[in-house]
Amino acid sequence: MTALLETDDLEVHYKKSGLLGGEREVVRAVDGVSIRIRQGECLGLVGESGCGKSTLGRALLRAAPITGGSVRFGGTDITRLSGRSLRTVRSRMQMVFQDPYGSLDPKMPVEEIVGEPIRTHQRVGRAVRRTRVGELLETVGIDPARMGDRPHQFSGGQRQRIAIARALAVRPEFILCDEVTSALDVSIRAQILNLLKELRQEHGLTFLMISHDLGSLRHLSDDIGVMYLGRIVELGPARAVFDAPAHPYTQSLLSAMPLPDPDKERARNRIVLKDDVPSPLAIPSGCRFHTRCFLRDRLGTPDRCAAQEPALRPLPDGRTVACHFAEEAAAAPSRPASQPAPETDRCP
Amino acid sequence: MNEGPLASVRNLSIAFRGRGGWLTAVDGIDLAIGRGKVVGLVGESGSGKSVTMLALARLTTGPTARITADALEFDGRDVLAMGRRALRRLRGGDIGFVFQNPHHSLNPLLTVGRQLSEAMVAHMGLSQRAARGRAAELLARVGIPSPARRLDDYPHQFSGGMLQRAMIAMAIACEPRLILADEPTTALDVTIQAQILELLASIVAETGASILLVTHDLGVAARMCDDVHVMYAGEIVEQAPVDTLFYRARMPYTWGLLDSIIPFDAATPDMLPFIPGRPPALAEIPAHCRFHPRCGHAREICTAGAPALGPRAGAGHLARCYGTEPDGWLERSR
Numbered sequence: 110m111t112a113l114l115e116t117d118d119l120e121v122h123y124k125k126s127g128l129l130g131g132e133r134e135v136v137r138a139v140d141g142v143s144i145r146i147r148q149g150e151c152l153g154l155v156g157e158s159g160c161g162k163s164t165l166g167r168a169l170l171r172a173a174p175i176t177g178g179s180v181r182f183g184g185t186d187i188t189r190l191s192g193r194s195l196r197t198v199r200s201r202m203q204m205v206f207q208d209p210y211g212s213l214d215p216k217m218p219v220e221e222i223v224g225e226p227i228r229t230h231q232r233v234g235r236a237v238r239r240t241r242v243g244e245l246l247e248t249v250g251i252d253p254a255r256m257g258d259r260p261h262q263f264s265g266g267q268r269q270r271i272a273i274a275r276a277l278a279v280r281p282e283f284i285l286c287d288e289v290t291s292a293l294d295v296s297i298r299a300q301i302l303n304l305l306k307e308l309r310q311e312h313g314l315t316f317l318m319i320s321h322d323l324g325s326l327r328h329l330s331d332d333i334g335v336m337y338l339g340r341i342v343e344l345g346p347a348r349a350v351f352d353a354p355a356h357p358y359t360q361s362l363l364s365a366m367p368l369p370d371p372d373k374e375r376a377r378n379r380i381v382l383k384d385d386v387p388s389p390l391a392i393p394s395g396c397r398f399h400t401r402c403f404l405r406d407r408l409g410t411p412d413r414c415a416a417q418e419p420a421l422r423p424l425p426d427g428r429t430v431a432c433h434f435a436e437e438a439a440a441a442p443s444r445p446a447s448q449p450a451p452e453t454d455r456c457p
Numbered sequence: 458m459n460e461g462p463l464a465s466v467r468n469l470s471i472a473f474r475g476r477g478g479w480l481t482a483v484d485g486i487d488l489a490i491g492r493g494k495v496v497g498l499v500g501e502s503g504s505g506k507s508v509t510m511l512a513l514a515r516l517t518t519g520p521t522a523r524i525t526a527d528a529l530e531f532d533g534r535d536v537l538a539m540g541r542r543a544l545r546r547l548r549g550g551d552i553g554f555v556f557q558n559p560h561h562s563l564n565p566l567l568t569v570g571r572q573l574s575e576a577m578v579a580h581m582g583l584s585q586r587a588a589r590g591r592a593a594e595l596l597a598r599v600g601i602p603s604p605a606r607r608l609d610d611y612p613h614q615f616s617g618g619m620l621q622r623a624m625i626a627m628a629i630a631c632e633p634r635l636i637l638a639d640e641p642t643t644a645l646d647v648t649i650q651a652q653i654l655e656l657l658a659s660i661v662a663e664t665g666a667s668i669l670l671v672t673h674d675l676g677v678a679a680r681m682c683d684d685v686h687v688m689y690a691g692e693i694v695e696q697a698p699v700d701t702l703f704y705r706a707r708m709p710y711t712w713g714l715l716d717s718i719i720p721f722d723a724a725t726p727d728m729l730p731f732i733p734g735r736p737p738a739l740a741e742i743p744a745h746c747r748f749h750p751r752c753g754h755a756r757e758i759c760t761a762g763a764p765a766l767g768p769r770a771g772a773g774h775l776a777r778c779y780g781t782e783p784d785g786w787l788e789r790s791r
Contacts, residue, residue, distance in 0.1 A: 157646040157647075157648060157649075158617075158646055264735050266735060294501040294502055294673065294735075294736065295501065295673065295675075295714060295717045295718065296501060296713060296714065296717050296731060296732040296735070296736070297731075297735060298717065298719075299717045299719065299729040299730065299731035300731045302719070302729055303728050303729055303731065306727070306728070321646065321647065322719070323721035324718065324719030324720055324721045324725075325719055326721070327719070327720075327721045327725065328719050328725045328729065348724070351721050351722065352722070361648060362647060362648060363721070363722075364651075365647040365648045365650065365651035366647050366676070366721060367647075367650075367654075367674065367676025367677050367679065367680045368676055368679065368680075368720075368722070369675040369676045369678075369679050369703065369715065369718045370679055370703060371679045371680075371699050371700050371703050371704075372700075374676075374679050374680045379651065381648075381651045381652055381655055382648045382651075382652070385616045385618055385619065385649065386646075
């Protein structure tokens with residue numbers, strides 16, 4: 110199938126002026142990312158805060174300044190569109206954010222919140238708009254009789270449904286979901302994910318899902334991209350990436366996720382990464398991950414990791430990985446030998 | 458040496474004054490924290506878990522809150538009878554605190570070193586100089602590189618993970634017997650969360666302190682806790698040793714919580730199981746079994762009376778559900 114959305118070596122660099130307008134530093138938020146999302150599919154993006162995943166999402170919608178590379182949407186290069194043609198493209202792409210408290214205007218009744226994109230992008234009368242808002246609320250599981258209510262009269266989960274209804278209002282082809290379930294309680298999270306899955310199946314929508322919740326991502330995504338300091342380090346089918354991660358960073362990320370199963374937790378070979386993510390102002394030389402990489406330590410700190418940036422290269426199973434030693438990583442995805450076994454004997 | 462639990466509370470209730478009168482947020486809770494144990498308090502937002510934790514140090518006070526309890530003890534001492542000074546010695550001395558958001562819990566205008574030494578000067582009678590030296594040791598203990606230099610940094614110069622480490626250093630500064638930790642890793646990335654959880658576990662192993670861990674994340678509870686209490690709408694609905702809770706739960710809400718976790722290490726069904734509805738607001742807490750409106754197993758009896766938190770098979774296992782009482786109608790094994 111053809112790609113609905115495609116980037117080629119996309120870059121978003123911000124110039125940060127130094128103190129007193131002195132030296133300028135460059136924040137390389139997105140630093141050469143090439144992804145493809147096919148029509149009707151969902152790409153999941155995962156990575157720690159500051160890795161550039163939200164900036165990448167915004168750049169796709171032309172809501173972050175692109176400083177290099179290109180974005181194609183539906184076969185058209187939209188990197189430098191402006192004015193009316195940009196508005197037309199934007200009406201085909203929508204986004205839903207993490208915080209339904211922050212992204213809905215507290216003073217507006219739901220009818221206006223959901224109807225606003227229709228007013229912006231389509232010329233229809235008030236009555237038509239109202240009917241359409243009612244249908245949209247029905248679709249997301251909100252009683253249309255409540256369209257006169259304001260956001261604070263709804264619960265967090267309901268507000269997220271309203272935000273989704275608003276995103277659907279102009280019948281977009283593509284929806285960016287940035288941490289949409291992160292602020293929700295666990296019992297509500299599954300309800301919202303089910304709604305997104307239904308919408309995807311019924312309307313053939315294409316998604317980019319950004320989340321740090323790996324379970325949500327696996328449930329909805331066809332492919333998973335793992336980001337570290339502005340770059341994709343692993344990209345492939347969700348099952349392959351989660352069941353047999355090939356990049357040492359993906360391995361660390363998965364092994365850090367707590368499992369709701371005490372036996373599995375005790376039996377686990379956990380990789381605990383040292384330190385924090387380096388600043389995007391001072392990206393390490395060579396492989397960006399080499400300063401925290403347990404695999405490099407185990408291989409006797411080869412110079413190549415610090416000297417040469419690994420390109421994203423295909424493995425035999427179809428995924429791509431940016432690691433010089435991906436074969437070694439895939440062969441032994443376990444705890445580094447130097448690390449002591451985790452405390453396991455704490456139960457009575 | 459006292460052999461009872463380190464901290465315990467009996468029949469704890471907490472109410473807040475709202476527009477229409479007092480609203481009960483926590484209703485008749487018994488809780489005991491064993492020595493050297495990590496006890497989890499899990500539940501969704503609004504279940505009352507955080508205020509329960511604060512009440513153990515009598516921190517939920519003021520004109521809009523009302524705490525009542527039949528007994529509140531710390532190491533055999535009656536906390537309810539304590540005066541202001543004794544309470545101050547308890548908080549920050551015997552009890553250390555770690556909160557969710559270190560950015561909000563530290564004073565942005567004071568250096569990290571100053572905030573760390575403050576408590577040691579107040580509680581341990583150390584001189585400024587000695588406190589500063591120990592502050593550096595503490596930062597080293599929690600894994601902050603070049604600690605002596607970082608003492609003079611302000612909180613904004615630390616990353617989120619580093620700041621949470623500094624907060625843990627503060628919590629353990631006066632060698633507490635109990636650490637109250639409210640969602641200590643919720644604001645952090647998973648890789649940093651793993652570091653912080655490992656640090657907390659090593660502190661328990663090393664100092665024999667107990668932790669009361671408030672979390673909404675059952676994965677964190679599975680990794681850290683010896684015993685887990687599940688709260689719903691202001692009540693404890695189930696409590697058990699960690700394995701029992703995860704493998705032999707006897708309360709439909711706990712089942713619902715366990716089922717709502719979306720595994721990343723296995724395939725998921727097309728539509729995820731979920732608990733219908735949502736947790737009730739304080740003013741709308743249902744009578745009888747508080748979970749019955751959302752429970753798929755409820756029968757007539759569930760709307761006729763309020764089930765007691767009663768024993769189930771297995772040591773230390775209590776559940777609040779008519780359906781899993783000895784003559785009940787519910788069976789489930791995971």
